[in-house]
Amino acid sequence: MSIKPYVLTETEYVNQEELTYPFEERGLQFGDGVYEVIRVYHGEYYLIEEHVERLFRSAAAIKLEVPYTKEDMYKRLEQLLQLNAFTGDGKVYLQITRGSAPRDHAFPKGVGANLYAYVSDVQRKLDLMKDGISTITEPDVRWDLCYIKSLNLLPNVMAKQTATEQNCFEAVLHKDGKVTECSSSNVYLVKDGAIYTHPATKNILHGCVRMRIEAFAKEAGIPFHEEAFHLDDMNEADELFLTSSTAEVMPIVNVDGKAVANGTPGNITRLMQQAYEKDAGIPENASIFADCTENKSVS
Structure with missing residues (x-):
């Protein structure tokens, strides 16, 4: 860098x-x-x-x-x-x-x-966006005012390091089993054609990309529920993905060593990636889908 x-x-x-x-x-x-x-x-x-x-x-x-x-x-x-x-x-x-x-x-x-x-x-993480990433789950031990983007990031750093030591991209945080967000990103669950994510309360950072995901979903006619899900729900998820300014829209294909659904990025995640690239003005030749004809026109 x-x-x-x-x-x-x-x-x-x-x-x-x-x-x-x-x-x-x-x-x-x-x-x-x-x-x-x-x-x-x-x-x-x-x-x-x-x-x-x-x-x-x-x-x-x-x-x-x-x-x-x-x-x-x-x-x-x-x-x-x-x-x-x-x-x-x-x-x-x-x-x-x-x-x-x-x-x-x-x-x-x-x-x-x-x-x-x-x-x-900062180069785009194209390979990870195409293939998906692995994550772990960790207790959310941060303070109660996570909506403030403060410099107090030690719990986030420790969670990210634990994930790194296990060759994972991120740590999904939870409070007594209720998923909040990740160490440096927001997280979403897809089930039966709808997207679920933790409400924008004081307990999570109100991500800028998160706000766009809600808009993308609305434009695509995909139900978007600000409703917290639990660790057990992740075991039954059709898709999982996370978002941040540097990770963009990142498919999660493995959690704690267990594949999410069939272990490949899902269609709704792909739709959100396409919407993000269009919104951000990414040219076709720099797209995630430039060399991925099977996903080039997800619908």
Whole structure:
């Protein structure tokens, strides 16, 4: 993953080598901040409005003042791509913390926020999107305010590492058997032609791609139920898939060593992948289905 040289800060654009913060920085010491990851395709942002809106909601939830207005943020993020002459596929990581101050749990007074945003190359995971991925299940031990996209990600990191150690792509999280989401993505169950996913409560991150999946389903006439499902339901699922800004729409074909249905991506998952690619403006020659004629016109 190649990080591009110019970085947006709370005041200006700087070369990444010039970006330094004091060691008494609240993001480092308390996880006192919020972040976003915004997908870029062919030098164009995808779902930037949704991401910026969520950034401001998360910041407001922790009483953090964003250094820019929403309008300024849009302009500066566009300028960030232009300054780096970025025309490929990638992502922008944007983080805001409560600033740098002597360590104290209480909010510091008279201290401005620290902000940085940078661009990096991210290639699409085409092989995994075609063939599907394996997952494990793990207890959801995170705090109760997961709708805030905060920097406090240690439980997510531990769950993802457990999955990685078992050669799996993701960990599906659950609270006493009720599935919430994954360590870094939202998760969906397909049964009898309908899609099910956990309601957008405080217990999950309200994914930007998740919102588009609901719209895609509606456009395709597929019932979309914001209704939590359980681990046992996954054993009887017709299909499972997950979504995130970097994973896009990813079929799940194995959970805890057991195949999902026949162990191959299902038709509704394929429809959601096609809808995503169309919505994101993915050209035909870069499509998941470019070399997959059997799935090229799923209906």
